[in-house]
Amino acid sequence: MRGQLAPYVFLSPTLVLVTLFFFIPLIMVFILSFTSLDMTNFGILEWWRPVNWNLDNYVKIFTNRFFSRILGNTIMYVALTLALFNVGMALVIALITTHIKRRTGFAFRVLWFLPRITPVVVYTMMWRALAGPAPMGVLNKYFLGPLGIGGGEYLLNTHPWVFIFLVNGFIGASFGMILFSSAIEAIPKDYTTASKVDGATTWQTIRYVELPMIKWPLLFVTTYQTLSLLTSFEQIMLLTDGGPGLYQTEVWALTAYHRALTSYFGNTQWGYGAAWSVVLVIIGIVMAVIYLRVFKFGELVEEPKIDQL
Amino acid sequence: MKITLEALNKHFGKVKAVDDLDLVVENGELVALLGPSGCGKTTTLLMIAGIYKPSSGRIRFDEQVVNRLLPKERNIGMVFQSYALYPHMSTFDNITYPLKLKKVRRGEMKERAQKAADMMGIGELLDRKPAQLSGGQQQRVALARALVKEPAILLFDEPLSNLDAKLRLRMRGEIKRLQEDLGVTAVYVTHDQVEAMTMASRIAVMNYGVLQTYGAPNQLYDHPDTLFVAGFIGAPPMNFLETRFEERDNGFYLRSQALEIRIPDERGVLAKQNDAPQQVIMGIRPEDITIVAEPEGDFRAEVYLIEPLGREDLVTFRFGDEEIRALAPAPFGGRIGERMFLKLAKEKLHLFNPETEVSSFKER
Numbered sequence: 158m159r160g161q162l163a164p165y166v167f168l169s170p171t172l173v174l175v176t177l178f179f180f181i182p183l184i185m186v187f188i189l190s191f192t193s194l195d196m197t198n199f200g201i202l203e204w205w206r207p208v209n210w211n212l213d214n215y216v217k218i219f220t221n222r223f224f225s226r227i228l229g230n231t232i233m234y235v236a237l238t239l240a241l242f243n244v245g246m247a248l249v250i251a252l253i254t255t256h257i258k259r260r261t262g263f264a265f266r267v268l269w270f271l272p273r274i275t276p277v278v279v280y281t282m283m284w285r286a287l288a289g290p291a292p293m294g295v296l297n298k299y300f301l302g303p304l305g306i307g308g309g310e311y312l313l314n315t316h317p318w319v320f321i322f323l324v325n326g327f328i329g330a331s332f333g334m335i336l337f338s339s340a341i342e343a344i345p346k347d348y349t350t351a352s353k354v355d356g357a358t359t360w361q362t363i364r365y366v367e368l369p370m371i372k373w374p375l376l377f378v379t380t381y382q383t384l385s386l387l388t389s390f391e392q393i394m395l396l397t398d399g400g401p402g403l404y405q406t407e408v409w410a411l412t413a414y415h416r417a418l419t420s421y422f423g424n425t426q427w428g429y430g431a432a433w434s435v436v437l438v439i440i441g442i443v444m445a446v447i448y449l450r451v452f453k454f455g456e457l458v459e460e461p462k463i464d465q466l
Numbered sequence: 467m468k469i470t471l472e473a474l475n476k477h478f479g480k481v482k483a484v485d486d487l488d489l490v491v492e493n494g495e496l497v498a499l500l501g502p503s504g505c506g507k508t509t510t511l512l513m514i515a516g517i518y519k520p521s522s523g524r525i526r527f528d529e530q531v532v533n534r535l536l537p538k539e540r541n542i543g544m545v546f547q548s549y550a551l552y553p554h555m556s557t558f559d560n561i562t563y564p565l566k567l568k569k570v571r572r573g574e575m576k577e578r579a580q581k582a583a584d585m586m587g588i589g590e591l592l593d594r595k596p597a598q599l600s601g602g603q604q605q606r607v608a609l610a611r612a613l614v615k616e617p618a619i620l621l622f623d624e625p626l627s628n629l630d631a632k633l634r635l636r637m638r639g640e641i642k643r644l645q646e647d648l649g650v651t652a653v654y655v656t657h658d659q660v661e662a663m664t665m666a667s668r669i670a671v672m673n674y675g676v677l678q679t680y681g682a683p684n685q686l687y688d689h690p691d692t693l694f695v696a697g698f699i700g701a702p703p704m705n706f707l708e709t710r711f712e713e714r715d716n717g718f719y720l721r722s723q724a725l726e727i728r729i730p731d732e733r734g735v736l737a738k739q740n741d742a743p744q745q746v747i748m749g750i751r752p753e754d755i756t757i758v759a760e761p762e763g764d765f766r767a768e769v770y771l772i773e774p775l776g777r778e779d780l781v782t783f784r785f786g787d788e789e790i791r792a793l794a795p796a797p798f799g800g801r802i803g804e805r806m807f808l809k810l811a812k813e814k815l816h817l818f819n820p821e822t823e824v825s826s827f828k829e830r
Contacts, residue, residue, distance in 0.1 A: 351552075
């Protein structure tokens with residue numbers, strides 16, 4: 158009896174936390190998304206009763222005139238940040254720093270990792286200062302100005318997307334970098350030696366031996382970063398708040414936040430915002446399943462065929 | 467292809483992994499690099515492969531200096547202790563990897579892979595992943611991969627250490643036969659002296675990065691140049707006793723508290739020419755000691771331990787403070803505690819200078 162109970166005792170802290178802060182909110186958001194709960198009917202609308210549930214919010218989302226722009230922004234934001242930085246650049250840095258002197262590589266990775274321990278607001282504000290208009294902005298004053306590029310405008314107004322990618326990417330790449338480089342360093346030396354003796358160049362060794370062997374970290378980082386980029390909005394909020402043009406840099410998660418929690422004219426639409434979030438969760442789950450399929454999870458759990466020793 | 471190592475050095479920081487190594491491997495020869503772990507044998511192998519750059523010295527293949535050649539330019543096949551089969555590739559892809567890198571045509575690739583696989587008896591396993599193969603099968607795949615590009619040199623880095631005893635014995639024979647059939651030059655790194663003795667035409671014994679001796683297995687066994695070689699080669703190992711080397715009454719004697727032995731005159735003269743000191747270390751292999759009746763015996767000793775080996779029994783004797791081990795035909799008649807007479811084969815004795823650890827019987 159005690160033996161059967163033990164696993165649950167050890168699991169309970171995690172179970173409690175996950176239940177309290179993930180499953181219950183998820184169910185509540187799911188229910189909320191079928192209601193019209195907002196600041197004006199708060200306390201009046203009995204949102205927990207099924208009679209008040211309908212699909213109006215979802216209809217509103219898909220008929221929204223900015224729907225395609227928001228969807229397009231989100232896809233571009235996630236895909237490009239992921240490809241160029243969080244996986245792409247992370248992999249490049251990891252490969253470079255593991256193929257040079259060990260110490261140098263390590264020092265470089267530590268440097269690159271530093272922004273991670275900076276609070277995101279501070280970090281983002283530093284980028285805003287970088288992008289500032291002519292006399293104040295570092296980029297304009299010391300780089301673009303002397304080189305005669307641009308008219309010294311506020312760069313977040315002229316090139317908002319560039320900064321959104323850079324701000325997210327530079328910090329995002331460090332996560333993959335750490336995972337990839339430790340995975341690469343964990344590859345037994347014999348494999349790379351064998352590959353070189355077999356006639357491979359360094360690049361061919363990376364391409365045919367090292368990359369396939371870090372497939373799991375690649376899958377994990379890609380999946381994890383897709384999901385976290387899908388739901389991240391704080392850097393964009395702090396940088397452009399979806400602007401400067403109408404919905405120019407508004408992404409899905411930011412829309413959910415704006416609809417649900419930004420109060421304009423006393424109209425905070427919790428139910429509508431919840432619906433945006435629910436759709437996002439579904440997109441996230443679908444993406445995760447697709448990744449598992451693409452990376453052929455099934456192959457890795459194949460039955461052994463050993464019949465003689 | 468003939469391999470020549472000239473004054474080869476490899477330093478890692480302050481550590482001298484390989485120290486001033488000179489070695490020639492003749493074309494078609496299988497040479498074993500033998501030594502305890504950390505003796506520099508694998509470092510030497512990796513320098514031949516082109517993975518490590520020598521700190522100084524030269525490596526020649528035939529007459530060409532290859533120090534600066536990349537591994538891919540050296541036409542080498544290598545087999546590892548860990549097999550180092552790429553786990554994400556099938557047997558076929560593993561074997562054809564060197565060919566793929568050489569951009570060999572698909573059809574020819576298939577043909578050569580099948581030939582190499584059949585030669586190793588793994589033709590049926592081409593679609594399997596390494597994880598679905600047994601250790602012995604994996605080693606055969608690794609051999610096929612090393613052979614498929616028809617290398618000029620084969621390098622082995624303890625290829626049999628991960629196999630069980632029976633399989634090791636079988637693969638040992640197969641590798642030797644294969645190497646002889648193909649006539650390919652091979653360097654074989656091992657810490658197992660039996661493996662080195664049985665497979666190699668010559669053995670290079672290394673310790674602390676220094677070449678101790680280089681010669682044919684029997685030469686090393688019968689006439690070891692140094693104390694280290696004498697103790698390292700041979701199982702059960704050679705017995706060593708501290709003795710005094712004396713010349714008197716026109717004869718040469720080895721004397722300790724418990725024994726006195728007259729050694730053959732010509733050996734004594736040789737030792738004298740080699741400036742053998744008064745204090746010497748005498749070595750005698752267990753098979754060169756026989757148990758005899760009193761009149762012929764050199765000294766008396768007490769049976770301390772009996773270890774049956776099947777064909778023979780390994781008997782440990784004690785006399786005075788000393789211990790000596792002898793091989794006796796099984797079944798050994800004695801009991802523990804029994805006192806018996808031992809006779810040493812005088813012509814099989816070895817003498818070593820305790821300072822230099824060099825054999826006093828070394829021909830100059």
